[in-house]
Amino acid sequence: MNIEISDLHFTYPSGVQALRGISLTIEAGEQVGIVGQNGAGKTTLVRHLNGLLHPTAGEVKIGDWDTRKYSVAKLAARVGYVFQNPDDQLFSRDVRTEVAFGPKNLGYPKEQVEALVSEALEMTELADKTEANPYDLSPTWRKMVAIASVIAMDTPIVIFDEPTTGQDAASVARIANVIRVLRERGKTVITITHDIDFCAENFERVIAMSQGRILLDGKANDVLGQEEILAATYVDPPQLARLGRRLGFKETVRNEEEFLAALKNMSA
Amino acid sequence: MAFVNLTNVTYKYPLTQTPALQNINLRVEEGEFVALIGPNGAGKSTLCYTLAGFVPHFFKGELTGSVEVAGMQTNQSSLHEWVLNAGLVFQNPFNQISGAKYTVFEEIAFGLENIGVPRDEMKVRVEEAMRLTGISDLADRSPYSLSGGQQQRVALTSILVMQPKVLVLDEPTSQLDPIGTREVFGVIRTMAERGMTVIMAEHKVEWIANFADRVIALHEGQILLDGTPREVLTSDILLDKGFGISRYTSVARRARTLGLWKREGLPVTLEEAAEGFKNA
Structure with missing residues (x-):
């Protein structure tokens, strides 16, 4: 299911022009990271994908659906959205009920709901916490509950808004693993992040936004190597890309494997 | 005597079995910039609350040992006496913003109003603090109309303006973009150089390495390592314990x-x- 965004403009009622002409195609199964300074329009853009916001001008299509013609509830079958703050989305008394809420609401048969819930709990390493009240869990685990409750809806498109904020190393690795599994299943994953190293290591395509426009859009290695352009949107290239640049690598590297391979080439 | 002294500090939250902090001994000199690292649940936030007097005054529970800042002890002072000793910037700025003020300017002046700073001086201090953290252009906005990153800068500014002797920060840059993070670390470094003592819980290892004088690694409520950024952050002891490197x-x-x-x-x-x- 492709996402087609054409000449999207959005102005908030306060008069702030958050998006100023975004055109973008994201194909089914792509893994896209969105980076850019605070206030660049990243969250405003993704909130158009599940119909939380409607274009002031232009058009957003999820498959053959124009988001203006479908309710948020209908779009929820196509686009899952994990909020930045888990407390904005959790409300059930225990983890299992919370995670089952989405797929139940989408009207899946009982057996399918159970299978999806178990799988989502497994993937997020929550299987031993199913009876807990989400608000008795630490913020790290609440985040995993929020992720599980969206994954369980089995939507073709999944959006993460700043998934690694305030998470420790183990939790970041857990989230990276969830994204890897979604990729293997052919899901489209769109992730807003300030964690550029995380972005480099987990996304094939990267979009850099600034002041309501797309600044760069392309392969992660190409986009994240553009140090001067990224500086305009308050983003530094990833740590290993910067180190590679200092050592005179020709290519931009985005993970330890690429770095070590380039290093071996240099010394060979 | 060091400026900040924690001696045999053990603390249990109400209704819990395991102490969140266990036998913490810590000396910090005036003007030092100390970073606290550790996996979630290691006790970083609890240690921040303890330094800022929220433990024991707000969270209750069971505190033993002594927490002393600038010659005063938390268990012998009230929270309102403690605010000028140690100021805490919360992890989630939404929990810190007062809800009583319509503009960012008033929000930042709120603490100064409460300690009776004269109006003229208040205005100068608020403007200076906003300039320092780069939020002068937000002065007339509502604190609730801001993005997470902007709110985080407001939360930091509203504590900086109080000029506490010890600045305690709990992941103050979690919602900032990368260059915003570097700027905020720069501001905090400047405060340390002006003599403010800084204790900051943080996951962003690269910035800790560049800006902090000293790093303390917490694990399961105890101090695992305490040394220079390089000594601590390159130690093999951190491996397999959930620390970011x-x-x-x-x-x-x-x-x-x-x-x-x-x-x-x-x-x-x-x-x-x-x-x-x-x-x-």
Whole structure:
């Protein structure tokens, strides 16, 4: 299911022009990271994908659906959205009920709901916490509950808004693993992040936004190597890309494997 | 006597069995910039609350040992006496913003109003603090109309303006973009150089390595390591315990096993890594 965004403009009622002409195609199964300074329009853009916001001008299509013609509830079958703050989305008394809420609401048969819930709990390493009240869990685990409750809806498109904020190393690795599994299943994953190293290591395509426009859009290695352009949107290239640049690598590297391979080439 | 003294501090939250902090002994000198690292649940936030007097005054529970800042002890002072000793910037700015003020300017002046600072001086201090953290253009906005990153800068500013002797920060840059993070670290470094003592819980290892004087690694409520950023952040003791380590350290460790990193110590900063790999 492709996402087609054409000449999207959005102005908030306060008069702030958050998006100023975004055109973008994201194909089914792509893994896209969105980076850019605070206030660049990243969250405003993704909130158009599940119909939380409607274009002031232009058009957003999820498959053959124009988001203006479908309710948020209908779009929820196509686009899952994990909020930045888990407390904005959790409300059930225990983890299992919370995670089952989405797929139940989408009207899946009982057996399918159970299978999806178990799988989502497994993937997020929550299987031993199913009876807990989400608000008795630490913020790290609440985040995993929020992720599980969206994954369980089995939507073709999944959006993460700043998934690694305030998470420790183990939790970041857990989230990276969830994204890897979604990729293997052919899901489209769109992730807003300030964690550029995380972005480099987990996304094939990267979009850099600034002041309501797309600044760069392309392969992660190409986009994240553009140090001067990224500086305009308050983003530094990833740590290993910067180190590679200092050592005179020709290519931009985005993970330890690429770095070590380039290093071996240099010394060979 | 050091400026901040924690002696045999053990603390249990109400209704819990395991102490969140266990036998913490810590001395911090005036003007030092100390970073606290550790996996979630290690006790970083609890230690921040303890330094800021929220433990025991707000959270209750069971505190033993002594917490002393500038010669005063938390259990012998009230929270309102403590505010000028130690100011806490919360992890989630939404929990810190008062809800009683319509504009960012008033929000930042709120603490000064409460301690009776004269109006003229208040205005000067608020403007100076906003300039320092780069939020002068937000002065007339509502604190609730701001993005997470902007709110986080407001939360920091509203504590800085109080000029506490000890600035305690609990992941103050979690919602900031990368260059915003570097700017905020720069501001905090400047405060330390002006003599403010800084204790900051933080996951962003690269910035800790560049800006802090000293790093304390917490694990399961105890101090595991205490030393310079390089000593602590490159230690093998951190491996497999859920600590974040810098990509520079991690890649150099792998390069070392391939014979591509020849120095004895591992790097924590871009500069150290670039130099070490160049000479390999």
